[in-house]
Amino acid sequence: MHELSVCQGMLSQVSTIAAEHAARTVSSITVRIGPLSGVEPALLAQAFPIASAGTVASGAELHIETLPVRVYCETCGEETDAAVNRLLCGSCGDYHTRLISGDELLLASVELDAETQSAH
């Protein structure tokens, strides 16, 4: 259950961003997670209300975008889909591949409600 730690790390960043922009509240947070990041989206979603209680992001919506596992083959040059425990080239079957998508653990964007509203 390291998702709670991950969630706390995320909220710490979100709080800093909110303070930088003098925001009163955070209305939504968007994260992008790959299956090979080691973070389980469902567990992160469960941890979020607990970790965010009492923070500037309390009540915010958490959007989790999951990314596909894709590999680039250094042998044949193809880009193919792969499974988390089978990162072989889908075209030639070689294991000399590089992951090009699937291990992301990114805070993509935050939607803030400004404290003082400007004209536009």
Place this chain on the structure above:
Amino acid sequence: MCDTCGCNITDGNRHLVTGNGKFSRVDSGTSAVSVLKGLLSENDHQAAHNREHFDRRGILAINLMSSPGSGKTALLEATIDALSKRYGIAVIEGDLETENDAERIRAKGVRAVQIATGTACHLDAHMVHDAVHQLDLDGINIVFIENVGNLVCPASFDLGQHRNVALLSVTEGDDKPAKYPVMFRAADAMVLSKIDLLPVMDDFDPARAERCLRDLASRAPVLPVAARKQMDIDAWLSWLEQEVVTHRERLASGQTIRPAIQPDGMRLHGAG
């Protein structure tokens, strides 16, 4: 990567950054801030600081990860017996409770700090930072960080180490790399431990364990060891000593290294 000049916006992530710049308006009173930073960037920042601390002192830091009971401490004890005359070794031990492992290391005459994580299932860079400050690093060449026994969570936290080593004992099952791909993909070397038990563990096939590792596109060496009673840890010692030499050369040319598998997707998608 910086967040001010836009150099972290690439073709891979441009579609995420809607509007003009990082502060695009979505409706009145609400603003969307595009961030594109690692979720664990505070941990990663501390980890980078830890790595600099090790590098300034010419130390190679190795993070040992495995399930509980696969022989991490036994491997360290045997390593200390074999190398402590030639290298200064220090150990940071991570467990939920007890000082037992640090005491085993200290009994070998080596400096050790125990981190008792309480309920936390992994070490993070901040815990390691605190532990490093309790360690006298004078004359130390190698710092081993023995992570909490767990094949899941430790893989997600950079501690400031240079190399990740995952142990797989023959009493566990040869398909563990397929079951725990995040952990084994992160390994720069896979130590196959307790191989002296292979004759009685006839359902464990070392070749299958290696195949499962290769299926993760890993080129990490597989190092068979029998650490108890110093039976055979030569493959591990050769790998380790080569890493010490390579790291010295690296530092001499002003470079450092992070464990082989870094979040490539994160790099490609803009996080620093």
